[in-house]
Amino acid sequence: MNAILMKEAALYWLRYEKQMTHICTEFGRWSADVAGACKTRMVEIEVKTHHSDLRRDHKKYKHRSYDGDHPQEDVPNYFFFLVPPFLEQQAIEVAAAINPKYGVLIYDPLLDSWQSRHRVAKRSARLHPRPPSERIFERMAARMSTEIVAAHALKWRLHEMSTRMSDELKNRFVPTEETAAIWSEDEM
Secondary structure: OOHHHHHHHHHHHHHHHOOOOEEEEEEOOOOEEEEEEOOOOEEEEEEOOOHHHHHHHHHOHHHHHOOOOOOOOOOOOEEEEEEOHHHHHHHHHHHHHHOOOOEEEEEOOOOOOHHHHEEEEEOOOOOOOOOOOHHHHHHHHHHHHHHHHHHHHHHHHHHHHHHHHHHHHHHHHOOOHHHHHHHHHHHO
8 A cells, every 4th residue: 555545545534524624735844644624623644554654753853742732833633643454553552652642544445435444443632722723724725726736737747648648559550641652662
């Protein structure tokens, strides 16, 4: 399972399961893998796909700032690790060791529907009671705009590549006037 698929799953969970009005990737001072916000709360999701990546996370400075008075505005109200099923137990242990308030989400792409693929293995407790500031919403909206521009540019590049490949295939297998003349000379 790769991190891109897991981030997509986290975005889906925040937008459709948790009804977050703002969602984005690589957000904030510590580049949260995925973040979501609504009027009352902000949620951060850190995606982990390997044992080693999960074990290294306790070294990140952000975890120290998420534990205490939280003077920074971009400290989420809730924090989750999102892991595949085979990392569930280890993620619960790591979350408890780093901050007992952290939660763990499981994503299993082999299940039938998007709704059943997400499961809360350990609930996250609230890190602080403050709702997200207007500045958070502004920064998230800016990040969301950047992601829309990048997605549109990628979509356009994929369209251009597809058109170019299609044209090349047509030119290889459909005789042009030049190749038709060469073929007819060969037949004589």
